Amino acid sequence: MQHHDITSGFQQVTQSASEQFFLEFLDRADTLAFVKEAQGHMRTLLDVRPGQRILDVGCGLGHEAQRIARLVGPGGAVVGVDKSAALVAEAQRRSKLLDLPLTFETGDALALDFANNTFDHCRMERVLMFLADASQAIAEMVRVVRPGGHIALFEFDLDAFMINGGDKVLTRRIVHLLADSMPIGQLGRCLPYLLREAGLVEVTSVPLLCEHPFVHFQGVFGGTVSQAVAAGELSQAEADAWWNDLNNAVTTGSFYAAMPGFVVAAQKQGRS
Numbered sequence: 001m002q003h004h005d006i007t008s009g010f011q012q013v014t015q016s017a018s019e020q021f022f023l024e025f026l027d028r029a030d031t032l033a034f035v036k037e038a039q040g041h042m043r044t045l046l047d048v049r050p051g052q053r054i055l056d057v058g059c060g061l062g063h064e065a066q067r068i069a070r071l072v073g074p075g076g077a078v079v080g081v082d083k084s085a086a087l088v089a090e091a092q093r094r095s096k097l098l099d100l101p102l103t104f105e106t107g108d109a110l111a112l113d114f115a116n117n118t119f120d121h122c123r124m125e126r127v128l129m130f131l132a133d134a135s136q137a138i139a140e141m142v143r144v145v146r147p148g149g150h151i152a153l154f155e156f157d158l159d160a161f162m163i164n165g166g167d168k169v170l171t172r173r174i175v176h177l178l179a180d181s182m183p184i185g186q187l188g189r190c191l192p193y194l195l196r197e198a199g200l201v202e203v204t205s206v207p208l209l210c211e212h213p214f215v216h217f218q219g220v221f222g223g224t225v226s227q228a229v230a231a232g233e234l235s236q237a238e239a240d241a242w243w244n245d246l247n248n249a250v251t252t253g254s255f256y257a258a259m260p261g262f263v264v265a266a267q268k269q270g271r272s
């Protein structure tokens, strides 16, 4: 399998040879147990109801936007926004025949193209960690949600990845390489603070342990390791030894990989 760097890749998924990798990555992620759990918490915390208008920022292929569109029903509306025109086109293709109150459009989380107070609630899942300015993205979500509406986010704390199976010193180096390749590799632990700092109230945080099956783990780390080798930060021999050890660990059943994730939700102050 060819690996691509998810850090730069998810900052710009374009019509390219790597597009298929990111489609498969997102389709597989949507089946993972911790993703399902996080999405369930987000739905509950947002208190999605029929007739509401919901915004999904960085919606990817629109997996969860489709589910929420079923919850808001014909009297409601769900809008999915993503920076990648390729992902938006695929999300539109997949939902075209579903007869749901659902639209997708390209847009930038850092400058949303909506008037103030447009939506009842806003969600963002596994996106903020890729953005150059997390506070600006949160401020934009706060701006477009009505007073009394909610914002829910799900993000990781990549720097706290625990992995069993590879050389432990090398593993620490590689985890740091991945975390440091993100604008905020320790985002999970500061999410509640960022929401409070944005003036939101009733901040709730649900910590999750995000266990990664090996195939998804390879997708997360593959690009980082290849890039580190290309940049001379890791030798090819070190990379090969690391993957070899991990493959052996999978065979013997000792492989384990997980990191903390946080579902954090809060309310915009004021009367609706």
Ligand SMILES: C[S@@+](CC[C@H](N)C(=O)[O-])C[C@H]1O[C@@H](n2cnc3c(N)ncnc32)[C@H](O)[C@@H]1O
Pocket: 010, 011, 012, 013, 026, 030, 057, 058, 059, 060, 061, 062, 063, 081, 082, 083, 084, 087, 107, 108, 109, 110, 124, 125, 126, 127, 130, 131
């Ligand atoms: C890991 S994917 C998550 C996608 C989706 N939320 C899901 O749960 O399947 C990250 C998404 O963020 C999008 N993205 C990255 N930067 C963005 C930006 N500045 N504005 C909007 N979307 C962005 C990417 O195109 C990608 O779809």
